[in-house]
Amino acid sequence: MTTIRTPARDKLLSAASRLFYDHGISATGIDAIIAEAGVAKMSLYNNFSSKDELVSTYIQARHEEWLQLYAIRLERCETPVDRILAVFDAYIDHAEFAYDHGFRGCGLLNAAAELPAGAPGRATMARHKAQVEGILRDELVQLTSPDCADVTAEHLSFLLEGAMSRAGLEGQPDRLHHARSLAESLVKTL
Amino acid sequence: MTTIRTPARDKLLSAASRLFYDHGISATGIDAIIAEAGVAKMSLYNNFSSKDELVSTYIQARHEEWLQLYAIRLERCETPVDRILAVFDAYIDHAEFAYDHGFRGCGLLNAAAELPAGAPGRATMARHKAQVEGILRDELVQLTSPDCADVTAEHLSFLLEGAMSRAGLEGQPDRLHHARSLAESLVKTL
DNA sequence: CACTATGTAGACCGATCTGTCTATCTCGGG
DNA sequence: CCCGAGATAGACAGATCGGTCTACATAGTG
Numbered sequence: 001m002t003t004i005r006t007p008a009r010d011k012l013l014s015a016a017s018r019l020f021y022d023h024g025i026s027a028t029g030i031d032a033i034i035a036e037a038g039v040a041k042m043s044l045y046n047n048f049s050s051k052d053e054l055v056s057t058y059i060q061a062r063h064e065e066w067l068q069l070y071a072i073r074l075e076r077c078e079t080p081v082d083r084i085l086a087v088f089d090a091y092i093d094h095a096e097f098a099y100d101h102g103f104r105g106c107g108l109l110n111a112a113a114e115l116p117a118g119a120p121g122r123a124t125m126a127r128h129k130a131q132v133e134g135i136l137r138d139e140l141v142q143l144t145s146p147d148c149a150d151v152t153a154e155h156l157s158f159l160l161e162g163a164m165s166r167a168g169l170e171g172q173p174d175r176l177h178h179a180r181s182l183a184e185s186l187v188k189t190l
Numbered sequence: 191m192t193t194i195r196t197p198a199r200d201k202l203l204s205a206a207s208r209l210f211y212d213h214g215i216s217a218t219g220i221d222a223i224i225a226e227a228g229v230a231k232m233s234l235y236n237n238f239s240s241k242d243e244l245v246s247t248y249i250q251a252r253h254e255e256w257l258q259l260y261a262i263r264l265e266r267c268e269t270p271v272d273r274i275l276a277v278f279d280a281y282i283d284h285a286e287f288a289y290d291h292g293f294r295g296c297g298l299l300n301a302a303a304e305l306p307a308g309a310p311g312r313a314t315m316a317r318h319k320a321q322v323e324g325i326l327r328d329e330l331v332q333l334t335s336p337d338c339a340d341v342t343a344e345h346l347s348f349l350l351e352g353a354m355s356r357a358g359l360e361g362q363p364d365r366l367h368h369a370r371s372l373a374e375s376l377v378k379t380l
Numbered sequence: 381c382a383c384t385a386t387g388t389a390g391a392c393c394g395a396t397c398t399g400t401c402t403a404t405c406t407c408g409g410g
Numbered sequence: 411c412c413c414g415a416g417a418t419a420g421a422c423a424g425a426t427c428g429g430t431c432t433a434c435a436t437a438g439t440g
Contacts, residue, residue, distance in 0.1 A: 008387065024304045026216045030428060040388045041429085051428065102307030109355060113303035114214045117292030117361065126359040154365075155372055161355040162348030165299060169316040171307065175344075182345055198417070220398060230418045231399085241398065 009047040011037040016058055021098065021107045025055055025114050055111075059121060062107045063128050069093050070135075080139040081187055084156070087136060088180040091160055095173035105168020106161070133157040144190045152190070156183055199237040201227040206248050211288065211297045215245055215304050245301075249311060252297045253318050259283050260325075270329040271377055274346070277326060278370040281350055285363035295358020296351070323347040334380045342380070346373055
């Protein structure tokens with residue numbers, strides 16, 4: 001089976017990713033997506049049942065995209081401190097990747113901002129951020145007590161998300177580098 | 191001149207504030223705003239030239255709203271440490287005020303998430319966050335060296351914004367209280 | 381070759397969007 | 411008392427939205 005599979009779905013998802021990130025979700029219409037993807041409208045509805053499903057897929061893809069970015073950084077790590085700072089590096093990678101065509105901060109957080117209070121999508125984002133905090137805590141317990149690891153993991157998460165927000169507003173990743181050095185000195189005193 | 195002024199504008203602005211915060215900006219239509227305000231459509235266009243101008247006014251109002259919240263907290267402060275923690279308290283006040291009808295994090299950040307990369311509105315938000323950081327720095331210089339004040343003000347800003355993001359995703363203000371205690375122990379070691 | 385998967389172009393639908401306009405009403409001040 | 415400012419309800423316009431449908435093209439597999 002040498003099937004090349006369907007490229008239309010991939011073209012749609014990557015086009016939607018660009019547009020959703022750059023302009024926001026509800027500001028991005030179906031017609032803009034299929035034009036960017038260079039694909040017929042029916043190809044969208046053959047691969048996704050609705051725009052909502054495309055949005056959900058986009059959110060899921062962004063989540064896995066970050067995990068991938070982190071996995072790459074992880075390969076070159078040896079110590080727990082390395083692996084903690086690799087989380088910050090992965091955020092920086094994401095920022096610098098988006099920098100050319102308009103850095104706007106965390107795509108997941110921006111997407112969440114367009115969802116009403118009870119929406120299931122918001123819980124997905126909360127879980128993603130909790131997972132990042134969990135990664136930090138898992139490394140920190142190798143360096144200190146469980147209680148201190150909990151507190152410090154949350155502290156580092158605040159540094160990450162806070163710096164990402166500020167960096168997104170300013171359109172440049174400097175703040176994330178500052179957060180990384182704050183994290184470094186914070187972790188090295190444990 | 192005992193003119194009561196125009197109440198329609200105020201009704202519109204407060205209705206728009208609620209809806210913009212709860213459901214997002216582009217998800218909130220003109221018709222929903224005038225229905226919530228209990229006002230005719232022409233009253234909107236007599237007071238605002240377009241939805242965009244209403245949005246700008248909303249953003250400006252949210253900014254001043256926070257300054258007001260902070261000013262109230264400030265009255266009961268005596269030391270620089272008090273005034274630093276009052277910033278966190280003002281954030282908590284905002285969170286708990288919104289908690290009943292669906293807390294969704296910082297209204298300004300959520301609004302920024304719907305604006306494209308170069309939009310002037312995003313610069314307004316960046317300035318607001320820089321102003322908060324400036325308030326923190328102005329208090330910190332009374333406690334430590336200017337260089338250390340710079341670094342610590344940024345650190346505290348990250349704690350604020352990071353905790354606000356996490357709290358917004360989770361729909362409850364716990365994270366902000368955690369950020370406040372982190373800030374407290376951070377500042378007390380200066 | 382013929383079959384089937386998938387993709388294409390574009391007309392089309394009903395709903396909703398922002399914004400305009402008109403005609404009427406209400407009410408405080410001179 | 412009367413006038414004018416501001417508010418009202420609602421029809422209306424033009425654009426855009428998400429989504430459906432049809433008819434046709436293409437390409438890999440038996």
